[in-house]
Amino acid sequence: MNRKLFTVGPVNVEPETLEAMTRPIITHRSKEYKLLHGSIVEKIRKALNTDMDVFMVSGSATAMIEGAIRNGISRKSLGISGGSFGDRSAEIAELNGKTVEKVNVPFGKAILPEHIEGKVTEDIEAVHWVSNESSTGVFADSTAIADEVRNQNPDSLVIIDAVTSAFAMDLDLKNLEPDALIFGTQKALALPPGLGLMVCSERLLKKAETVENRGFYTDLIKIKKQSDVNYALTTPPVSLMYALDYQLDKILKEGMPACYRRHNEMADLVRNWAEKKLNGIFPDEGVRSNTIGVLNRGDLDFDAFHAALKDKGYEISNGYGGVKEKTFRIGHMGDLTPDRVKELLGAMDEILEVME
Numbered sequence: 001m002n003r004k005l006f007t008v009g010p011v012n013v014e015p016e017t018l019e020a021m022t023r024p025i026i027t028h029r030s031k032e033y034k035l036l037h038g039s040i041v042e043k044i045r046k047a048l049n050t051d052m053d054v055f056m057v058s059g060s061a062t063a064m065i066e067g068a069i070r071n072g073i074s075r076k077s078l079g080i081s082g083g084s085f086g087d088r089s090a091e092i093a094e095l096n097g098k099t100v101e102k103v104n105v106p107f108g109k110a111i112l113p114e115h116i117e118g119k120v121t122e123d124i125e126a127v128h129w130v131s132n133e134s135s136t137g138v139f140a141d142s143t144a145i146a147d148e149v150r151n152q153n154p155d156s157l158v159i160i161d162a163v164t165s166a167f168a169m170d171l172d173l174k175n176l177e178p179d180a181l182i183f184g185t186q187k188a189l190a191l192p193p194g195l196g197l198m199v200c201s202e203r204l205l206k207k208a209e210t211v212e213n214r215g216f217y218t219d220l221i222k223i224k225k226q227s228d229v230n231y232a233l234t235t236p237p238v239s240l241m242y243a244l245d246y247q248l249d250k251i252l253k254e255g256m257p258a259c260y261r262r263h264n265e266m267a268d269l270v271r272n273w274a275e276k277k278l279n280g281i282f283p284d285e286g287v288r289s290n291t292i293g294v295l296n297r298g299d300l301d302f303d304a305f306h307a308a309l310k311d312k313g314y315e316i317s318n319g320y321g322g323v324k325e326k327t328f329r330i331g332h333m334g335d336l337t338p339d340r341v342k343e344l345l346g347a348m349d350e351i352l353e354v355m356e
Helices: 015-020 031-048 061-072 084-095 142-152 202-208 220-227 238-254 256-277 302-311 321-326 338-355
Strands: 053-058 076-081 099-104 126-130 157-161 180-184 195-200 292-296 327-331
Touching: 015 238, 031 053, 031 195, 031 238, 053 061, 053 220, 061 084, 061 126, 061 157, 061 180, 061 195, 061 202, 061 220, 076 084, 084 099, 084 126, 084 157, 084 321, 126 142, 142 157, 157 202, 195 238, 202 220, 238 256, 256 292, 256 338, 302 338, 321 327
Parallel strands: 076 099, 076 126, 126 157, 157 180
Antiparallel strands: 053 195, 180 195, 292 327
C-alpha cells in the first residue's frame, strides 16, 4: 500500500522528484558529470550561505560522521549527547580507536554551553554533538556551544550532526563556523537515501593532513582533491544527484527564510495538537525541533493507533532509543506543507474518537 510518510526518515518523496532520477546515466568522469557536481555544490553553498567546501559520498550521513571523526581526531574528543544519535557519534569515535570524554544531558533537555564548562581541555581535538536530536526532538543552540568550545580551546574542531536540521532550521553557518556540518539526502532535502554530505572547513582539512589511518572512502584529503575539479572520489549515485540538483532548485526558488517558516508552522501545528489531544510534546519548551515532533504517549496504545493510521494511508514513526516506550514521533520536513500536516492530524483525530 502506498502510504503518505510523516516519518523521521526516509521521508516522503514527491513523484516529480523521483521523475528527475530517470534521466540517462552518465559516467562520473565525464564533462556532463562535472557540470552536475559543480551545480550541486554551488547551490548548497547558496542555500546555506557559506563558501566552505561541500563534499559528497555514496552512503548515509553516518559515513560522513565517521569520516569527520577519522580525519579530525588523532586521539581524543569530547562528545556531548542528549539522545541516541549523540551516543552514536561517541560510539563511532570509540570504534575507530579514539578516546571520548562524554557529557550526557538528560533526554528532553537543552544542551547548553555550561554543560561543557572546563571540559574542552588542550588534549581535546574535537567536540561533536547533534544539532537536532532525532530520538528526543531537542534542537540545540549550536552556535552558543561552538562559541564555548572555541573560548576554551581555539584549536578544538567543531563537528556537528545536522542530519535532521540542515535545510529546515536556520543554522546560521556564518556565525556557527562549523568544521564539519553533516547531513544526508533522506531528511529535509526530501530525497531517497543514498548520499552523505559534509560542509567542511579549511581547519579540518589541515588537521586531516596530520592524522594517520584516515582510511580511503572518506579520506577528506583525497575527496578534496577530486572535489576541487568537480569529481567524486568513488562512483557516486548519479541518478540521486540529478534529483538533488532538482530539489535544490526548488528550495532556492521557495527561498530559505520561507522554507524555515514553513517548517516552523508545521511544527506548531503538531505541538498544538499534542497539547490538546494527547499528553503534549516530550522535550522542554523552547528547545523543540521544527522537523520532528516527539509526542508523549501517555496511555495511548500506539501499535493499535498506528495500525489504524496505516489503514488510512499514513505512516509516522515509533519512539526511539531510551524514550522509545513512552513517545512516538511525527516527521514534518522536506516537501511537506501545513495543509498536509492538517490532513494527517485530522485522520489522527478520527482514530482517537474510535479508540475512546
